Amino acid sequence: MSTTRTGGLEGIVAGQTALSTVGKEGVGLTYRGYSIEDLAEHAGFEEVAWLLLRGELPTAAELEGYQTRLRERRGLPGPLRDILERLPATAHPMDVLRTGCSALGCLEPEEDGRSALDVIDRLLGLFPSMLCYWHQFHATGERLDVETDDRTIAGHFLRLLHGRPPEETARRALDVSLTLYAEHEFNASTFTARIAASTLADVYSAITAAIGTLRGPLHGGANEAAFALIEEFADPEAAEQGVMEKLRRKEKIMGFGHRVYRHTDPRSTIIQRWAERLGRETGDTRFYPVSVRIDEVMRREKKIFTNLDFYSAGAYHFLGIPAPLFTPLFVFARTAGWGAHILEQRANNRLIRPDADYVGSPPRPFVPLAKRTASAGG
Numbered sequence: 001m002s003t004t005r006t007g008g009l010e011g012i013v014a015g016q017t018a019l020s021t022v023g024k025e026g027v028g029l030t031y032r033g034y035s036i037e038d039l040a041e042h043a044g045f046e047e048v049a050w051l052l053l054r055g056e057l058p059t060a061a062e063l064e065g066y067q068t069r070l071r072e073r074r075g076l077p078g079p080l081r082d083i084l085e086r087l088p089a090t091a092h093p094m095d096v097l098r099t100g101c102s103a104l105g106c107l108e109p110e111e112d113g114r115s116a117l118d119v120i121d122r123l124l125g126l127f128p129s130m131l132c133y134w135h136q137f138h139a140t141g142e143r144l145d146v147e148t149d150d151r152t153i154a155g156h157f158l159r160l161l162h163g164r165p166p167e168e169t170a171r172r173a174l175d176v177s178l179t180l181y182a183e184h185e186f187n188a189s190t191f192t193a194r195i196a197a198s199t200l201a202d203v204y205s206a207i208t209a210a211i212g213t214l215r216g217p218l219h220g221g222a223n224e225a226a227f228a229l230i231e232e233f234a235d236p237e238a239a240e241q242g243v244m245e246k247l248r249r250k251e252k253i254m255g256f257g258h259r260v261y262r263h264t265d266p267r268s269t270i271i272q273r274w275a276e277r278l279g280r281e282t283g284d285t286r287f288y289p290v291s292v293r294i295d296e297v298m299r300r301e302k303k304i305f306t307n308l309d310f311y312s313a314g315a316y317h318f319l320g321i322p323a324p325l326f327t328p329l330f331v332f333a334r335t336a337g338w339g340a341h342i343l344e345q346r347a348n349n350r351l352i353r354p355d356a357d358y359v360g361s362p363p364r365p366f367v368p369l370a371k372r373t374a375s376a377g378g
């Protein structure tokens with residue numbers, strides 16, 4: 001990849017964080033000092049959320065208490081149900097979450113004596129309910145009971161989506177994926193949340209802004225876009241030809257490349273193993289082989305590697321999750337990271353306000369309306 005490109009704040013250190021390291025030599029990706037490999041292997045998402053938000057891994061009693069706390073925060077207030085029912089069936093689910101988050105800020109404002117942690121935990125508990133309630137209402141007209149007794153967010157979501165408790169492998173696969181998506185230093189949506197927090201805005205405003213930023217295909221939207229790409233091809237041969245053609249047209253291939261990682265995305269290695277396993281267990285003979293061929297073509301032709309979003313598309317697909325819900329799953333997870341960054345920003349705040357190089361017109365006299373002639377733009 002070119003290293004001469006300017007802009008995009010590439011290589012600029014924009015602040016300090018104690019939350020994660022991304023691509024640091026010899027360390028890779030860590031959350032509060034723990035490697036992503038260890039967390040994905042040994043911890044559950046709620047443990048990781050506690051670690052990010054409270055600073056240390058929870059004890060068994062703290063974890064149990066935290067899972068109960070999150071479970072108690074799954075209920076949808078009546079006015080929010082009404083809003084979800086009135087949003088169009090054709091809305092993008094990311095717009096639904098963005099709107100739902102903003103609406104909750106009106107119904108349960110932080111200013112009414114809620115701590116930032118109260119709000120963050122409420123959003124962690126509520127987002128799956130919000131999404132599934134809207135999804136189910138518009139798919140079938142059913143008003144979903146969103147209060148399941150599943151102890152984990154992954155299990156709760158799969159149960160709401162499919163209407164039955166998930167298999168343990170499926171629950172664990174989604175749980176690992178939430179851990180992988182939970183935190184990633186100063187990525188675009190997290191930086192957005194920190195900018196909003198630096199103005200002393202409330203948590204809902206910061207997270208609403210972050211959801212909007214995550215939506216784009218260069219960021220979180222890449223998992224849905226990667227699914228659409230893989231779906232285009234009937235078999236690996238068609239994928240080989242199709243991707244070569246896209247590269248000839250200089251198209252970007254979604255789910256590949258990264259601003260910070262140069263050789264590999266450690267999260268991708270972990271989710272690829274899950275995608276391969278889930279594909280095998282569901283009897284897939286097309287989607288995963290096509291994915292692998294696209295991966296091989298990109299390494300061979302561009303020396304560009306898969307990021308977390310590429311094989312996440314396969315894992316989610318094999319879990320029976322519709323593609324428009326992929327990026328919202330990223331929201332469920334990253335709410336922990338956004339929340340931790342908002343707390344960190346508030347603890348040592350200064351307004352984030354960079355400078356710009358001015359490249360516009362030199363100073364010039366104002367021309368009164370009556371004396372203006374038509375501009376070049378007509």
Ligand code: COA
Pocket residue numbers: 001002005008217218219220222251252253254255256257258259260302304307308309
């Ligand atoms: N497909 C094809 N080419 C890619 C590419 C991709 N996914 N990602 C980067 N490149 C190429 C660019 O065309 C560019 O080539 P050039 O220098 O010959 O013009 C070079 O690699 C640098 O890319 P650039 O877009 O400037 O890198 P960036 O650091 O600004 O962007 C991403 C990083 C992640 C936005 C970029 O890799 C991308 O758009 N990936 C696809 C979207 C995606 O998966 N996003 C999720 C990120 S976790």
